[in-house]
Amino acid sequence: MEPAEHAPTPSTPRPSGPGPRPAPSVAAGTTSTAPDPSTRDAADVARDLGVDLDVGLSRAEAARRLAENGPNDLRETLPVPLWRRVLAQFQDPLVYLLLVAVAISLVAWIVEGAEGLPIDSVVILAIVILNAVLGYVQEQRAESAVAALRDMTAATSTVLRDGELRTVASAELVTGDVLVLAEGDAVGADARLFAATALRVSESSLTGESEAVTKNTRTLPEPAPLGDRLDMVFRGTAVAQGVGRAVVTSTGMGTQMGAIAEMLEATEADPTPLQREISSVSKLLGITVIAIAVVVMVTIALVNQVDELSDAVTVLLLGVSLAVAAVPEGLPAILSVVLAIGVQRLARRNAVVKKLSSVETLGSASVICSDKTGTLTKNEMTIECIVTASGRVDLTGVGYRPDGVALHKGHRLEDSRLAREARIALGGGMLANEAQLLERDGEWQIQGDPTEAAFLVAARKLDRTIEEAAHYERQGSVPFTSERKRMSVLGRRDTDGQLVLISKGAPDVLLSFCTHVVVGEDVVELDDARRERILADVEGLSAQAFRTLAVAYRPADDLEPADGSADLDESAEHDLVYVGVVGIIDPPRDEVALAVREAHRAGIRVVMITGDHPATAARIAADLGIVEPGAEALTGRELDAIDDDELTLVVRRVSIYARVAPEHKLRIVDALQADGLVVAMTGDGVNDAPALKSADIGVAMGITGTEVTKEAGDMILGDDNFATIVAAVRQGRVIFDNIRKFLRYLLSSNMGEVLTVFLGVVLAGVIGLAGASDEHVVLPLLATQILWINLVTDSGPALAMGVDPEIDDVMARRPRALTDRIIDGRMWSGVISIGLVMAVATLVTIDVFLPGGLIDGTDTLDVARTAGFTTLVLAQLFNALNSRSETTTAFHRLFVNRWLWGALALGVVLQVAVVEVPVLQHAFGTASLDLAHWGVCVALASAVLWFDELRKWVWRVRHPEVPA
Template identity: 75%
Template sequence: MDRSNFSDRSTPAAAVGDRTAAGRDASPGRPGHDPSVREVADLARELDVDLSVGLTGAEAARRLAADGPNELRSKPPVPLWRKVLAQFQDPLIYLLLVAVAISVVAWAAEGATGFPVDAVVIAAVVLLNAVLGFVQENKAENAVAALQSMTAATSTVLRDGRRVTVPSAELVRGDVLVLGEGDAVGADARLVRATALKIQEASLTGESEAVTKNPATLEAHAPLGDRLDMVFKGTAVAQGVGTALVTATGMDTEMGAIAEMLDATEEDPSPLQREIAGVSKLLGVTVIVIAVVVMVVTALVNEVSTLSDFVTVLLLGVSLAVAAVPEGLPAILSVVLAIGVQRMARRNAVVKKLHSVETLGSASVIASDKTGTLTKNEMTIERVVTASGEVRLTGVGYRPDGEVLSAGGPLEDEALTREVGMVLGGGSLANDAQLTRRDGEWEIQGDPTEAAFLVAAHKLQGTVDRVRTYERRGEVPFTSERKMMSALVDPEGDGAWALVTKGAPDVLLRRCTRQQVGSDVVPLDDARHARALADVEALSGQAYRTLGVAYRRVEEGTSAERLEDSERDLVYVGVVGIIDPPRPEVADAVEQAHRAGVRVMMITGDHPTTAARIAEDLGIVGAGEARAVTGVELDRLDGGALREVTRDVSVYARVAPQNKLQIVDALQADGHVVAMTGDGVNDAPALKSADIGVAMGVTGTEVTKEASKMILGDDNFATIVAAVRQGRIIFDNIKKFLRYLLSSNMGEVFTVFLGVVLAGVIGLAGASDDAVVVPLLATQILWINLVTDSGPALAMGVDPEIDDVMGRRPRRLSERIIDRHMWTGILSIGLVMGLATLATIDIFLPGGLVEGHDSLEVARTAGFTTLVVAQLFNAFNSRSETTSAFHRLFVNKWLWGAVALAFALQVAVVEVPFLQAAFGTASMDLAHWAVAVAMASSVLWFDELRKLVWRARHRGEVA
């Protein structure tokens, strides 16, 4: 029952780095240091309050006016205009806006005739991207305000000697809180009195079991979870009653400390955002250089001298800039990420920010909270050990489904069955919890450990029915000093009263003189006593919390007041092993994560032995390799030593919120992309600091949901691993359309640049009387970008998994999304496109390397078509950097649809009269079309040969 029975509760000499609320402010009237080590009487004098009367109404009002309401400070909301403006703060967007400005200037210089199509289209792309980003990221971060929602609406206090209920926001220092079962604690307070008081602090400390409180003053500072004489804002009373003196309110509370940490934690851009920003800057410089070089070379080669020729050269530079910049990239990236978000949502992973999708796929470490994340947060009895042997109970959680097994089979031994029934029945009688079924779901009220007895009793046939017939007349409540609880019952309904006791086994055994063996009661001699203790130690060594059960007959008429005197000469029945069980699906998810090169770490407020056991059970660490480092140990380490520890240790226990931040920061400093999962208030700062914070959607607090970037709708750790897989697929797809867009756009750049430089070689120079003859018109370049960039790139964004994404290590931060190998492919494919396009023009133009017989308009149209079709072939190339385009060729119906639509549109722009006039094209016969398609296919065959050579050189390596 008491957590102190099952774990090391010794108080450390110092809690280095522990942030005590009271210690943050030593102004007059406030306790000058940690109130947990101060005598209550001293605190009462300092706060000027009579503990039996409480504050007067007037004094409480004065203090409220002086100190402010008992609320957590929240950030002012971000204005709408700033949210909208933020969508344009991206280097690639800046580049596109410059392209818009240049297009408008060129259009104006040309006489402002017609419509500035280039500028309008690019501007529309920018606006579309902003709208997508704003819609997806409109959830304003307000984690501190979410903390406020956890505070109880009202609290009971002593005012003017009477109990009154006041809004929790009106609590002040010096108020005397009156606590009862089910109450939420409205402020940090020092206990004055407590009777069987247990506080559920999981949301603040991560401790899965309710903490038994004791008003006795601590001898030294202790970590937050070990301050047994304190209660804290935002926690809940699981059992018992008590009174407490309020020592801190609002931002001075421990929850306020977390709010400050959360407020001060800044979010870094995601790896994808950093990479795209780098690519955008590189493209910006490249575009300027290419445009300037081409304009200078064109002016020199063609001896530009008139204003009209200058405008033509300027338009050529603008069209080249438009060709080099994948203006659809921001919108396509947003759409692809949004599609990924929707896919994840169908798998119960709700992503709040688009770029977080890819970040999760890059995660190299998943640092997970234990309670409620890796485990069910439902205390479960798994073992019962008695004089006649040991049984194992199947089933986990509060649903009373399962079996009682002995030696791997059904429990058949009569003596063992009787003893186990007495243990589970006795634990259910000396018990204040309730197990109820509501709308098909099982719920508990009271202490989770006591509820475990009620659940276990259902699994042994007949036990619950017998317990329900018992009449209970009185009890001796549990206290931390006694470490046990007793109930007076009439087991047979015949007036033969019995005292049933459960508690810490070592304490209980000292009061026992006999032992139950089957239906007999035998003396508890030294040998039996030693064996019973050995059973307890064996369970504790397996990280079980242990509780013993004993009983004795009492005289008829024994009063409830005299029950405590009867807690002697007990008959020892047996001991149970209780644990918060792992979620059944987590072990497989951990194995998948390890296969993908993702390290799984456990960071919990629970006891080190329990944490190590769960870590072994789940495969987080190997058998016998578990080593749990505590928060106190972490506080003693400097930065370098902390990084060394985080490289080797995967299990951390008894940690405070700042310890979680330390671990996350150390991992990030070591180059890791960290995904941090959690559900409690204590997890929120680390979730916000991590590269991607993952909150539990069912058991998680509003704080963690607001601080996180992703929320699990089913609290299933396996969903995280599924999201990692989806994140990797999305990242691969982003690389696909980046490879496609950049190589295709480089094809346009090489076509224009080499077309100008080699105009005399391929027959362009003499094909027209104009001073400047270009292989493609500006409108044709814009058409290529509109037709080929959008549809196929978007279709690649939903491409299914081509390679085994979970069979490779995570992407390192030092790895570029566009590395040297990818740049080589982009440039080589672009060069082949450009050469194929110019060769097609040469084939149909008179003069040049190949003698042709068509007009400039027809030859240019053939080259224009070749470039379009080459880019459509390139869409299949780009699905993998190393795998053949024919691998799983037909799995993406959207890509085939986009390619078919683009080809149909190209046919229309070549053959439809009004489109011919708009884009400067001319009709072609079947031979022209055949040549154009054949020349365009050279892109496919070249890339197949390049991939074949790469695979031969890297045989056996993961692509």
């Protein structure tokens, strides 16, 4: 049934949906030769297409056209060759840097004599290859998951060919085919209607409007917006009610869906914030590494007067080792593993992420733009209230599941005259109905128009209503049309054989045929005062964004057919008894309001962008807490009236957009991005696809989403649940925190190695290194020891931190701005200060055990250097505990990450082995240490932990208002 449109007056035309598109050019016969078939008579369109509407195309002609023009499919993106997909895994600045490090290490190995294996080069290259394999495998997994979400049954259409009805694959439709449409059919191509009986089509996937559109065959006088082309049906829509026939005018890329796909192809996807950040970090590290290597090598050469080839090779090898040490070579692999684990966690929450970096992008989102129908709402029309002469009844429960109760003023409805009126209203709506409500495997589904199905659901919430309706046998009907705005059925009551005419329609229209009204057990005259009250009730429901339908009836013994068959027409609709009006709405999903509150708590705006009516959009947005009650929606026509500069200002304050076209959605997303915001766009319809691709992250619906939308999205929700998006935001923020954790750890640890060598060379005379050996170049650490430190301390703890649980409440923070860096000034300060403490602790350890210097020791250079080497390793392991938070004490949730403790334990075991196992001693230039040595190493290494605890405490005292 067509509900009354809550427009200012009944004569107000329906606001337009997406604007008219110029007809696609005739390419390979896929479109009609007419510029706009909706403005031409159907017979003329058929003649141009060379088809007899009574016979259809011949099978031979259909086959010829299919061979000439190709299948009725959207153009698919050419698959990327395997070699290009593999090569793409190496296209990253940090990977380039590591490959340069491999080359330099090989040169140094050759200069040194090419003895044994170039271990450092092999290790770095293995890490690069591992990273590429991880990235490739994860992308393959994501593609497989996306493919699993697709409907595996091929769509079919019924066509007239050679005068016979045939079912063919929709991909085989050609221009000129005569489509035969019935309730429940998916429309396989754009087509011009030439026959329609009570035909209503759901176009929400194309226009975003949740209410089915009534179609007719009348030629339009001029081009109209897409949603107002009532004599056309479009690919990707579905028949909600009635029957019709239409001649196919466009197939494949020539359809309206194809036009949106063209727009999608022209929309470029921007790199994610994480990709931009890692690229920036990689470039910065590249410059830093070159600078460090050059400065250290020049300093060593000047301080030690290097003039022999062997000494030069030593300096060069140390410079390369430092360069490798300064680069967190495990970063790409660790980053891929951490993101892949995040992807798997989201997959368990019914979210499929197609690209690893997209996980973090959601965590950076500052705006979530969401479609309404099916995303924020259930896309299940629901009767929420019934207003009769005796008052208002509210029905609980939403959607097609008939669970709920009737309430009056907040209390359960008792058996009263109001209850009787409500039962008559719902019973009448249930009888004057073409829909069906079915239960399959515990799930409730409908066939037919969703608005009509709402009566069936509401009636089941009042058991006696079903019983009363069951006593009627349908005798005839007068169908609904957009001109009449009402329908009627004739029913015979089996208890006494009485005929009753039940009518349902737009309240203002139906009321004009009513002379009486039901009041409890009585039927009283409908005077002017009662009529005004009813209209006021309807206006009140419309103000609450309800779609309204009224129900009336009359005894119809005068319609008793003489020959036993009812011949009913609209002349029977007179002297009706008004019963009441129902308020219908597409209700919000139960969990969305909580998800919106959580998003707001995280500083994320939720913006509704829909093709639905402005009042409906405003009501739903207010119910969900997206906006305050009373906020107004901006329409597509109003958007057309403002330029891009003004739109950039408008998007800062407006959070509801209604009656929008695909190009409007794209403009809104672009304007938000131009304002420096990270935008996530959700949607399910074809009309959402371009905006999804343009957004920083596109979130497609997996159940109701079209294939075009899923292809455009970065993430697909398997449960179409908005709450899953907010859960993904939390996961994204946790992942970003973990990325900062291991970056903080890796950079500060590597800084400790660089500063140890640099200060050890500069201060060699102060700490007793100068003169400790006959060699010209005496270093605090050997090149092999530096590589060992990277092997032991970099990968394990960093990877464990990458899967650290949520330590702080990440949703208590505002989204990070695009101008915020992963490595900001505060992190750099911590990296340098922690690195300096590590270097000082290491050099003090060497000084303690080495003769001479500030503290006179008694051990050999090998023992002192081994002790310093051990202190630096242990300091980095302590630093792993520091790095879990930049502000929270390391002792908060200290033992929640068993992987981290496992990595630390493994690091200690390996360090003991390299110090005490003879084979490793020879390979890495170490010497055994006694318990006193180990005690000093542990004590000095722990200085890193206590220093950072003091630094965090000072920051918390100075910034008590900032959440951790």
